[in-house]
Amino acid sequence: MLWIKACHLLFVIAWLAGIFYLPRIFVHCAEGRAHGEDVRRLTIMARRLFAFMTVMALVAMALGLVLWLGYHDRGRWLTVKLGFVAALILYHALCGVLLGRLLRGKRLPGPIALRVLNESPLLLVVPIILLAVVKPF
Helix, strand or coil: CHHHHHHHHHHHHHHHHHHHHHHHHHHHHHHHHHCCCCCHHHHHHHHHHHHHHHHHHHHHHHHHHHHHHHCCCCCHHHHHHHHHHHHHHHHHHHHHHHHHHHHCCCCCCCHHHHHHHHHCCHHHHHHHHHHHHHCCC
C-alpha cells in the first residue's frame, strides 16, 4: 500500500504543477492580447498542459480511490479532505472552461482576476495536506 501512496503523491504533485501553472499562462495570454501580441504559442502550451494535468489528475484520483478502499481509517478528516479535493476538481474544470474560451478566441477575465485565480488553489491544497498528514478528527 505504501507504493500506491507514493505513486498517488507523485501524480498529485504533477497535477498540482499544472493547476498552478495553467492560470499563469492565461494571465500571459490576456496581457498579450491586450497589447496586440501573438499568443498562439501560449494557446498551444495551455492546451497541452491541460491535457497533461487532466491525465495526472485522473491517475491520482484512481490511486486515491485504491487507497481509500484499502485503508480502514475513514474518520471525519477524510470526508472533509475529500470535500476540498472535490473543490480542486471543480477548479480544474473551471480551468477547462477558461481554456475553451481561449481556444475559441473569446475574452478571458482580466489579468488581476486571473492572478487571483492562479493563487487560489493554495487555499484548497494546504487544508488537503494538513488533513491527510495530521488527521485532526
